[in-house]
Amino acid sequence: MNTAPDVLYKNDPIEDFEERANTVEMTQRMLQDAAGPVADAFRHDMSPTSWLMGPVGSAKTTTCVAKCFLIARQQHRSIVDGKRKLRIAVVRSDYRRLWESTIPSYLDVWPREWGQWHGGKGNPASHIFELPDPQTGEILRLEFLFRAIGNDRAEDFARGFQANVVWMNEADLFAPDAYGWFFMRVGRAFKNEMPNGPDGKQLPPIKMVFGDFNAPNEENWLAKRMIDPRYEHEFHVQPGALLDNGEPSPAREGFMDDEYYIGQRQKLDDYDLKRMVMNKLGYSRTGMPVYGDYHPDRHDLGEEVRARADLPVTVGVDGGGKAAAVIGQRDDFDRVIAYDEVVTAKDQRTDGYSFGKRVAEFMCSPAGGYARHVDRNMVYHVIDPSNQFGGTEIGANFMDSYASGWREVTGLPCRIVPAETNDPDERVGANRRLMQDMREGRPRKMVSKRCPNLRAAYRGGYKLHLKNMASGDAVWRPVKGNHHDNVADADQYMTLFHTGIGSNAARPSGLNGVGTRIGTKPVAPRRIRATAL
Structure with a gap:
């Protein structure tokens, strides 16, 4: 200085x-x-x-x-x-x-x-x-x-x-x-x-x-x-x-x-x-849930509610040996809803090709119910941006093989979109803002009961710990490697795609020329930079 x-x-x-x-x-x-x-x-x-x-x-x-x-x-x-x-x-x-x-x-x-x-x-x-x-x-x-x-x-x-x-x-x-x-x-x-x-x-x-x-x-x-x-x-x-x-x-x-x-x-x-606000020292957050404001009675959605067939869906993907995917969509009331999940079991590991096939098979099955989205090429896979831009060779290889597995089942290219950031504060913040914001009497982030692993993560399995940074600062970060973090990260990538980051971020809406309605006003489509693999 x-x-x-x-x-x-x-x-x-x-x-x-x-x-x-x-x-x-x-x-x-x-x-x-x-x-x-x-x-x-x-x-x-x-x-x-x-x-x-x-x-x-x-x-x-x-x-x-x-x-x-x-x-x-x-x-x-x-x-x-x-x-x-x-x-x-x-x-x-x-x-x-x-x-x-x-x-x-x-x-x-x-x-x-x-x-x-x-x-x-x-x-x-x-x-x-x-x-x-x-x-x-x-x-x-x-x-x-x-x-x-x-x-x-x-x-x-x-x-x-x-x-x-x-x-x-x-x-x-x-x-x-x-x-x-x-x-x-x-x-x-x-x-x-x-x-x-x-x-x-x-x-x-x-x-x-x-x-x-x-x-x-x-x-x-x-x-x-x-x-x-x-x-x-x-x-x-x-x-x-x-x-x-x-x-x-x-x-x-x-x-x-x-x-x-x-x-x-x-x-x-x-x-x-x-x-x-109350000016009281905080208790130790070690082991506390990342989303303390997630309440099942408010944020859970019944199994009978399904994604709209006329609007694209997004698949948030967290890669690696414990890969997870969350399938979601933004509805007419500007709510981001996680409808389904595909999660690697606790005692198993996977690879990109196998996981890509598994996601495709689920979405094309009657249980998944996304065959129409797949046939019309209305599926976007949202990933960690470091995987797209060579941040890690392992991540890039996973997504390449994931895309191969998807093509093997669907016969269609895998449309991959990097999330806007992989910063944990931004990802968690985007999700938390939606959980707190109400629209038509319901929060703007909801999770279907068809996502038991994601619901378990948000009810407390997805925890905080104190991490020492290179700068010498100690910051609170979600625990990695406890089974719950993969599905939570996948959901956060999916959510980021629909919200952007920061309170003044542009609202992403229409995909591939298909507009989304917010309330009663149609929102103009935005161009999505998707890589077809």
Whole structure:
């Protein structure tokens, strides 16, 4: 992280008197407005280390911005020009989150037009400006450096730090050793501009690390630090936005409105609701189901409901020795339904050719009931994209032989479409959003009772475990290799085909010129890039 002083020492005070007056007014308002007594205590905490834990929408980011101003007021005046100067490194785990969340919230407080702004989206940035203290009139110089640790080790990232303060935004997402490395590197900026104390020795500049975060899992490094008697004084814990009964908390001063939290209650599963909204430490998720919001009485569909014969079907395929396939379709009400499954037995293994034949034989049989779809070439096989593009030789070979087995039975080419991603967070997220979203009184993701293995996976067989990443982060991921993951992955590929990824993804609908109806409005077909094998 290069923060060379010659780049940062440009003279950029706010010269316009009207703008300066507006600046004073905005700063006074910021100092007066606090999201409750906990946030106010945190921003006035000048300890070397302090943390703010709170629910979503509780003004944590803007509280941290205000804290930076208050810290600057405590810095010694420079012997060079008499200004109080503070350099703050605002650090996030990755640049996507930095630019999508942290920087927009920061700019709600300090406009980009003040002083100098350097850097563009996806890259490091800096914001340097001077403003008067509204109470003393002294000039404060604030230098904000926006950085993301990415895949670097914390030790490597922290080298070259020349900052007084590090603000760890969403601190629970950092590797456990990051805080220690950051603390060793702060307190170095403006060191040569500090005055001497009464004893004639030069005073040190401010040295501080603070952070904000949502309530983490009990296994997170910050959760462990919270319960350590040596460090518990560092933590400022805001009240939850919702009470245990789901009603808005009367103590949530300065938070978002009731409608926001009621909406969160409807969107989040119980685990995330307790952490993100009620501000309670999460229990260990090891062994917990991936889809805690799957409820058989709500998401299961009777065996008598069959796929429509006039619309294409998609077959999500998870390859390998324990291959599984899920056959689904999107219906008139924009619901994605898993109608049937083909699963390798627990005590058996398979190969691509045999599995391709088995899927084709099932779909052409009376029990399957997809003969018309097959005859009209209205079947799309959705696969892990790494198999399509050579991510693994084993995966590519499996799909080639799978296609051969399909052709052997049907006499038709196998139309293969790579899923949009194989990222587990995106796959699980796409499925979860449909499970939570209601349409015509039913969830937008449903599973037929003809899929016993998929239903067993979603009822709890498909579990979470904590996985250590190359970056040093520990993230929750579905367990692999327990029989349930193959059929769940197959279903997720099928679902991705119909939904895309992300809340603003385009809605895939018509296939091969056949339109799908959503409600009463026909949706235009999209071109599907299918490879015929």
